[in-house]
Amino acid sequence: MNQVVVITGVGKRLGFQLAQTLLQEGYDVVGTYRTEYTMLSELRELGAELHQVDLYQQEQVDTLIATLSKRYPTIRAIIHNASDWMPDPKGKKNAQTSAVEAMQKMMAIHVAVPYQINLALQDQLRENGHADVIHIGDYVAEKGSKKHIAYAASKAAMNNLTLSFASLLAPEVTVNSISPALLKFNPEDGEGYKQKALAKALLPREAGFEEIIEGVKMLLNSHFMTGRNLQFDGGRHLK
Known part of the structure; x- marks a missing residue:
């Protein structure tokens, strides 16, 4: 039986590395991306x-949902990795309009899209016999953020989707979240920013994409965990 894994947001960073790893391990990966990058080849x-x-x-x-529904009678897993990171508006000029846009966009990408896909493809997941839904969240969901309120709220809502879909899709489908903090810096990140970010954790280092990929693999191999949240945060909650 083909082991179809749907991953949203495979264009770069974690999504790309996760898709590459699962392909190499024999899964049939169906990925989405917004921007065409050379490495997608x-x-x-x-x-x-x-x-x-x-x-x-x-x-x-x-x-996308119609295509997946028609093409795949069974789906082994859906991994909701697609994400966006939008700061809250500053200043009073057009602040209300920008605030509405920020909240709408963050809730759309992190909540509305996973919600629709999970509902639409639940029969294909159940048909697989054992299947997984994995939401890639963020540590900030439990802490909040002064500068990214809409983002944090949407990631908290994503975690709540985990609870609801775990109840809805049991026992054939297990549904869990993974909430990382710092994974890898971007090339353009300055040294000051890096030091400030590292200082927030008991383990002052980048987790690396492999840490989260191993978490995904563990969930794919587990048959007795659902409605839970794996936290890879370097001990930030204790600082």
Whole structure:
């Protein structure tokens, strides 16, 4: 039986590395991306089926769901990795309009899209016999954020999706979250920012993408964990 794993947001960083790893381990990866990057050719060469989708456009989400529903009678796992990071507006000029946009976009990408996909593909998940839904969240969901309130709120809502879908889809489907803090710095991050970020954790280092990938693999191999949240935060909650 084909082991189809749907991963949203495979264009770069964690999503790309996760898709590459699961392809190499024999899974049939179906990925979404918004922007075409040169390295996506590596996933195609490994056999990935990739769909360019702007998850902020409802008609494109509808098309993706219809395509997946028609093409795959069974689905082994859905991993909701697609994400965006939008700061809250500063100052009073057009603040209300920007605030509304920020909240709508964060809730769309982190909550509305996973909600729709999980509901629409629940029969394909159940048909697999044992399947997983994994939401890639964020440590900030439990702490909040003074500068990214909409983002933090949407990630907290994503964690709540885990609880609801774990109840809805049991016992055939297990549903869990993974909440990382610092994974890897971007090339453009300055040294000052890096030191400030590292100082927030008891373990002052980057987790690396492999840490989260190992968490995903553990959940795929588990048959007795659902409605839970794996936290890879370097001990930030104790600082």
